[in-house]
Amino acid sequence: MSSKPWLLLVVAAAAAAHKQSQLPSSGHSCDVAIPSTPTFDYGNFTYPASPIATTKPVSNKATPTPVSTYALHYSDVSSQFANLSSTTWPNWTPTFPLPSQSDESNPYGTAALTNLWQAARPTNFTRGIYSTAVSATPVPSKELIPPPPLYFTPHSCYKFPKDFIFGAGGSASQIEGAVADEGKSPSLQDVLANIISLAPGAVSGLLASPGSGGPVGDYVTGEHYYLYKQDIERLAAMGLKYLYLTIPWTRILPFALPGTPVNTKALDHYDDVINCLLEHGIQPNVGLTHFDTPLQFFGGSSNYLLNLAALQSSSTYGIGGISFGYSNETFVESFVNYAQIVMARYADRVPLWNTFNEPQIGCSDGVAVKNVLEAHARVYHYYKDTLKGKGKVSMKMGITPAVPRDASNQSHVEAANYFSDLYSGALLRPLALGEDYPEAFKLSVPDYVPLSKTDLEYMNGTMDFISLDAYSAPVIEPVVSNLTACATAYNKTTNPYRSFPICVNASSSVPPSHGDWSVGYSPYGSPTYYDSPLNLRTQLKYTYATYRLPVFISEFGLSLPAPPGGRLQDNLFNQPASEYLLSYLNEVLKAIWEDGVDVMGALVWNWADDWEFGSFAQGFGLQFVNFTTQERRYRRSFFDVMGFVEGRRME
Ligand SMILES: *[C@@H]1O[C@H](CO)[C@@H](O)[C@H](O)[C@H]1NC(C)=O
Ligand SMILES: *[C@@H]1O[C@H](CO)[C@@H](O)[C@H](O)[C@H]1NC(C)=O
Numbered sequence: 007m008s009s010k011p012w013l014l015l016v017v018a019a020a021a022a023a024h025k026q027s028q029l030p031s032s033g034h035s036c037d038v039a040i041p042s043t044p045t046f047d048y049g050n051f052t053y054p055a056s057p058i059a060t061t062k063p064v065s066n067k068a069t070p071t072p073v074s075t076y077a078l079h080y081s082d083v084s085s086q087f088a089n090l091s092s093t094t095w096p097n098w099t100p101t102f103p104l105p106s107q108s109d110e111s112n113p114y115g116t117a118a119l120t121n122l123w124q125a126a127r128p129t130n131f132t133r134g135i136y137s138t139a140v141s142a143t144p145v146p147s148k149e150l151i152p153p154p155p156l157y158f159t160p161h162s163c164y165k166f167p168k169d170f171i172f173g174a175g176g177s178a179s180q181i182e183g184a185v186a187d188e189g190k191s192p193s194l195q196d197v198l199a200n201i202i203s204l205a206p207g208a209v210s211g212l213l214a215s216p217g218s219g220g221p222v223g224d225y226v227t228g229e230h231y232y233l234y235k236q237d238i239e240r241l242a243a244m245g246l247k248y249l250y251l252t253i254p255w256t257r258i259l260p261f262a263l264p265g266t267p268v269n270t271k272a273l274d275h276y277d278d279v280i281n282c283l284l285e286h287g288i289q290p291n292v293g294l295t296h297f298d299t300p301l302q303f304f305g306g307s308s309n310y311l312l313n314l315a316a317l318q319s320s321s322t323y324g325i326g327g328i329s330f331g332y333s334n335e336t337f338v339e340s341f342v343n344y345a346q347i348v349m350a351r352y353a354d355r356v357p358l359w360n361t362f363n364e365p366q367i368g369c370s371d372g373v374a375v376k377n378v379l380e381a382h383a384r385v386y387h388y389y390k391d392t393l394k395g396k397g398k399v400s401m402k403m404g405i406t407p408a409v410p411r412d413a414s415n416q417s418h419v420e421a422a423n424y425f426s427d428l429y430s431g432a433l434l435r436p437l438a439l440g441e442d443y444p445e446a447f448k449l450s451v452p453d454y455v456p457l458s459k460t461d462l463e464y465m466n467g468t469m470d471f472i473s474l475d476a477y478s479a480p481v482i483e484p485v486v487s488n489l490t491a492c493a494t495a496y497n498k499t500t501n502p503y504r505s506f507p508i509c510v511n512a513s514s515s516v517p518p519s520h521g522d523w524s525v526g527y528s529p530y531g532s533p534t535y536y537d538s539p540l541n542l543r544t545q546l547k548y549t550y551a552t553y554r555l556p557v558f559i560s561e562f563g564l565s566l567p568a569p570p571g572g573r574l575q576d577n578l579f580n581q582p583a584s585e586y587l588l589s590y591l592n593e594v595l596k597a598i599w600e601d602g603v604d605v606m607g608a609l610v611w612n613w614a615d616d617w618e619f620g621s622f623a624q625g626f627g628l629q630f631v632n633f634t635t636q637e638r639r640y641r642r643s644f645f646d647v648m649g650f651v652e653g654r655r656m657e
């Protein structure tokens with residue numbers, strides 16, 4: 007951590023002028039000589055040229071990306087899929103006409119797809135404005151005029167390495183809409199609203215989402231499925247060069263399991279999305295899942311909704327508190343089958359892959375963790391060995407390594423290490439280092455599935471880089487005197503710390519001896535979500551030193567409530583988000599140049615406002631979205647962050 011230069015300034019200033027306040031100075035450096043008294047001067051007043059207004063639009067548009075070949079082309083491996091049947095399905099709506107008798111005998115026909123949707127019972131199902139892909143129009147130059155400059159920006163002489171990956175992300179269920187169109191079957195996300203009503207509290211951790219919103223429109227979100235051409239045009243106009251997107255399993259394989267038909271329209275759609283990105287100079291980072299597990303893994307289709315709710319409320323050990331279906335006995339084989347279909351199609355054009363998004367949150371027992379490890383490793387080997395992939399594969403950590411609340415106190419350090427080992431070490435040690443689960447995991451999760459020597463050899467080295475969704479570092483303190491005893495004694499009733507965060511406490515404030523301040527700005531007063539750039543550098547260094555792989559910030563961003571008054575201009579002027587993004591990126595620069603950490607890149611969450619699992623009101627977007635009209639508008643944070651990174655990139 008850096009020293010505190012303002013302390014020296016306080017001491018020096020206090021010595022020079024005894025009447026001066028002892029508050030910390032703002033820290034500017036004064037190397038110009040100033041006279042002892044000011045000279046006052048009426049002068050002749052004239053208005054200066056407006057100091058804040060700009061009229062010149064940005065012109066950052068990237069040139070099309072020359073098509074690199076990152077892996078074999080589909081035609082080289084298509085014989086592997088010789089037995090894969092493909093088909094198309096019509097859109098589903100609640101008033102879908104009853105399918106014909108002949109189709110009913112087809113296990114993968116329209117009637118079967120209808121049955122999946124009927125069983126999912128989507129509440130208040132709505133369709134969006136669009137039902138076909140909209141072509142793009144150029145962004146009006148007026149929209150590309152930058153905002154007045156930020157007054158406070160980080161002072162940094164460091165530059166971003168030439169190949170530093172910078173971009174933004176979004177996930178299918180949160181931004182695409184068209185959930186029941188062109189053959190897509192229901193996923194976990196499409197019934198999330200129902201889960202809430204069936205098992206209140208069971209998913210509260212995930213859904214501690216502030217603001218209003220609610221289920222209405224969950225099925226529509228940003229309609230990116232139909233607006234992708236315009237969305238990509240808008241991102242390219244701002245100079246964005248990387249986009250994280252996810253391909254829903256339930257679009258590609260509506261019946262999820264190996265041997266079921268693949269959806270031709272879905273394959274064509276993502277082919278077009280990826281090509282459109284490349285034509286606009288944007289590189290895709292493709293995620294294979296993002297909390298959108300097919301419902302098939304939650305039991306028989308007639309009652310999977312109830313099974314799902316029961317599973318959430320009985321979540322055994324509370325590693326992540328809820329189940330995303332990873333422990334199902336058919337999960338690994340099915341995921342690998344789906345991943346192979348997707349990778350074989352697109353791997354020639356995709357430089358970066360992600361297997362699982364924040365898997366810790368959806369692993370409710372030890373079997374789930376083992377399955378995630380195994381599925382990831384198999385997909386990695388397929389990519390490298392069969393597809394001869396030269397791109398990079400990772401897995402996003404939702405629960406990131408912790409920092410101790412008081413780093414000078416050994417018991418806090420132990421608590422932080424325990425937390426980091428339990429939540430990220432259990433996945434990263436086997437995959438990055440070929441090492442067994444950490445002791446913290448084995449003690450805390452009694453049903454963990456042991457990893458054999460063969461397992462570890464197979465898993466070792468199947469991460470090309472470590473991905474952290476680094477919004478806010480968990481700040482961890484001890485709450486029990488004996489961590490081992492707490493971790494070993496499983497009893498939910500008598501030991502409240504068995505549930506998240508397990509046996510230790512996540513605190514959002516500095517130690518009382520340091521004044522008990524919040525560790526950072528928290529727009530919603532959330533104990534786990536705040537702006538704390540100084541902790542980021544510690545996390546980056548810990549991660550690099552521990553796992554010895556490049557570190558990627560796969561998500562970061564600030565969710566801001568809409569300002570009062572309802573004026574669009576105020577909403578677009580999201581200055582606290584700019585301050586968050588720039589300070590985090592400035593810490594990244596220090597991590598690279600002062601700490602020697604190989605930070606590979608960073609992706610802002612989100613490229614536009616999205617559905618945050620129950621809420622449309624979180625305002626994460628670099629673009630504001632009017633969910634009534636589906637219009638997008640650039641927020642100031644988009645200009646600020648692009649300027650900060652691209653304005654200081656090495657030639
Ligand atoms: C103000 O403007 C007048 C007329 O142009 C000029 O004579 C005078 O010197 C100016 N005063 C100052 C302080 O610049
Ligand atoms: C396709 O199915 C046939 C007949 O069941 C089988 O012999 C063959 O091995 C299968 N091919 C592949 C690539 O799975």
Ligand SMILES: *[C@@H]1O[C@H](CO)[C@@H](O)[C@H](O)[C@H]1NC(C)=O
Pocket residue numbers: 129130199203221222
């Ligand atoms: C469905 O819509 C009705 C009428 O607007 C509303 O009362 C109900 O809460 C909605 N249900 C859900 C689950 O959103």
Ligand SMILES: *[C@@H]1O[C@H](CO)[C@@H](O)[C@H](O)[C@H]1NC(C)=O
Pocket residue numbers: 263302303304305306313334335336
């Ligand atoms: C696991 O998934 C399979 C395949 O969809 C399903 O048939 C089975 O019922 C599931 N098992 C459990 C325990 O939910």
Ligand SMILES: *[C@@H]1O[C@H](CO)[C@@H](O)[C@H](O)[C@H]1NC(C)=O
Pocket residue numbers: 415416417418483484
């Ligand atoms: C270290 O932390 C523990 C737990 O918070 C506390 O009880 C103890 O007093 C601390 N020790 C010191 C030296 O601050």
Ligand SMILES: *[C@@H]1O[C@H](CO)[C@@H](O)[C@H](O)[C@H]1NC(C)=O
Pocket residue numbers: 439440441466467
């Ligand atoms: C994992 O693989 C690396 C690189 O091949 C090797 O150096 C290391 O020893 C392996 N780890 C274990 C635990 O075998």
Ligand SMILES: *[C@@H]1O[C@H](CO)[C@@H](O)[C@H](O)[C@H]1NC(C)=O
Pocket residue numbers: 488489490491494
């Ligand atoms: C902590 O608990 C474990 C397991 O109950 C026990 O073996 C160990 O001796 C305890 N450690 C201390 C310092 O009390």
Ligand SMILES: *[C@@H]1O[C@H](CO)[C@@H](O)[C@H](O)[C@H]1NC(C)=O
Pocket residue numbers: 496497498499500
């Ligand atoms: C947990 O503790 C409670 C209260 O002492 C007890 O009633 C219950 O049987 C315990 N559960 C287990 C699984 O040991």
Ligand SMILES: *[C@@H]1O[C@H](CO)[C@@H](O)[C@H](O)[C@H]1NC(C)=O
Pocket residue numbers: 485511512513514515533
């Ligand atoms: C855990 O941290 C929270 C938030 O800082 C605090 O309110 C609570 O008192 C802490 N719990 C314990 C047992 O220290």
Ligand SMILES: *[C@@H]1O[C@H](CO)[C@@H](O)[C@H](O)[C@H]1NC(C)=O
Pocket residue numbers: 574632633634635
């Ligand atoms: C969305 O657009 C409609 C129609 O222009 C407008 O009435 C409404 O106020 C807008 N909503 C927001 C949140 O800006």
